[in-house]
Amino acid sequence: MESPLLDIRDLRLEFRSYRGVVKALDGVSLAVDKAEILGLVGESGCGKTITGMSVLGLLPRQQARVTSGEVLFRGDDLLRKSEHEMQRIRGRLISMVFQDPLASLNPVFTVGDQITKVIREHKRVSKKAARDAMCRALSETGLPTHKTLLHSYPHQLSGGMRQRVCMAMAISCDSPLLIADEPTTALDVTIQMQILKLLLRLREELGVAQILVTHNVGVAAQTCDRIAVMYAGQVVEQGPTVAVMKEARHPYTMALYECLPQGKSAQELLTIPGSVPDLIDPPAGCRFHPRCRRVLDVCRDVRPPLVEVARGHRVACHWVAEQSGPVRIPPES
Numbered sequence: 374m375e376s377p378l379l380d381i382r383d384l385r386l387e388f389r390s391y392r393g394v395v396k397a398l399d400g401v402s403l404a405v406d407k408a409e410i411l412g413l414v415g416e417s418g419c420g421k422t423i424t425g426m427s428v429l430g431l432l433p434r435q436q437a438r439v440t441s442g443e444v445l446f447r448g449d450d451l452l453r454k455s456e457h458e459m460q461r462i463r464g465r466l467i468s469m470v471f472q473d474p475l476a477s478l479n480p481v482f483t484v485g486d487q488i489t490k491v492i493r494e495h496k497r498v499s500k501k502a503a504r505d506a507m508c509r510a511l512s513e514t515g516l517p518t519h520k521t522l523l524h525s526y527p528h529q530l531s532g533g534m535r536q537r538v539c540m541a542m543a544i545s546c547d548s549p550l551l552i553a554d555e556p557t558t559a560l561d562v563t564i565q566m567q568i569l570k571l572l573l574r575l576r577e578e579l580g581v582a583q584i585l586v587t588h589n590v591g592v593a594a595q596t597c598d599r600i601a602v603m604y605a606g607q608v609v610e611q612g613p614t615v616a617v618m619k620e621a622r623h624p625y626t627m628a629l630y631e632c633l634p635q636g637k638s639a640q641e642l643l644t645i646p647g648s649v650p651d652l653i654d655p656p657a658g659c660r661f662h663p664r665c666r667r668v669l670d671v672c673r674d675v676r677p678p679l680v681e682v683a684r685g686h687r688v689a690c691h692w693v694a695e696q697s698g699p700v701r702i703p704p705e706s
């Protein structure tokens with residue numbers, strides 16, 4: 374079997390803060406195959422963004438410390454790369470679109486200049502070829518390529534346009550892996566659909582693998598091949614989209630679905646009772662146990678391992694394990 378394009382294994386990450394050590398990622402394992410879209414879902418503060426940032430080596434070096442794990446890209450551990458090596462990987466082999474587009478655009482360069490600059494930093498091409506590549510990327514995101522936009526500075530654009538400029542920059546170098554962190558949150562519904570279609574086209578036509586970070590389970594269902602659900606720095610459930618959507622097993626995943634809008638008015642929207650725990654002193658055992666409807670005694674002390682409940686569908690939950698008993702997955706035919 375071919376090994377995955379990206380293979381995050383047992384990643385543990387801490388932040389030093391003035392309040393203490395934040396145990397932000399606790400044994401995260403995720404894999405993304407070539408031309409596959411993996412959705413990363415979960416409430417705010419569960420570790421989706423820092424998972425993406427740790428792949429690209431973008432966490433603040435002063436505070437962040439990886440205490441164990443590997444981030445293998447084409448079999449090579451990115452955690453062992455120097456900053457110089459990572460600079461050559463970022464943008465060319467792995468691109469990321471951030472939640473906050475203003476923070477990732479350079480305020481002193483025009484849109485046209487910053488995209489062509491990125492292309493020419495990574496590819497040895499003429500100015501003309503870089504401009505052509507930039508115009509293609511802008512058109513893909515539905516932006517115009519006339520002078521008014523190319524000569525604009527980031528602060529002169531609307532939030533939605535900035536987000537699309539970042540997307541154009543991320544796809545302009547044809548990197549084989551794209552990490553998109555809430556790429557549609559700031560956009561209205563029509564443009565949101567356009568960006569999601571673009572992600573699908575990138576996968577189908579160019580084989581671009583993607584991690585799509587979103588707190589919107591509906592967006593993940595429409596776009597992703599597989600979904601991983603994160604809670605408080607751990608992956609609690611992962612598997613093929615259909616399995617995770619239609620046969621969700623973890624009480625946290627089920628609670629997330631109950632909060633989907635599905636024709637309810639804003640006042641009726643549900644939220645999961647309680648909140649994501651403080652990761653300086655996370656709950657022992659299963660980190661979800663204080664909010665869980667199905668909590669058992671064992672959940673308070675013992676961390677549940679990820680157990681395969683169907684082919685490729687894994688769940689970390691004592692209650693699920695107790696219900697299903699020993700699982701036998703038939704061999705692949």
Ligand SMILES: Nc1ncnc2c1ncn2[C@@H]1O[C@H](COP(=O)(O)OP(=O)(O)O)[C@@H](O)[C@H]1O
Pocket residue numbers: 388389390395397415416417418419420421422423424433436652
């Ligand atoms: N620089 C930092 N110092 C301390 N804690 C941090 C830092 N960056 C992120 N965190 C913590 O890591 C956790 C995960 O954050 P994040 O990945 O942004 O969540 P998500 O993207 O799922 O909303 C949060 O508890 C957050 O407070």
Ligand SMILES: [Mg+2]
Pocket residue numbers: 418421422423472554
């Ligand atoms: Mg985030």
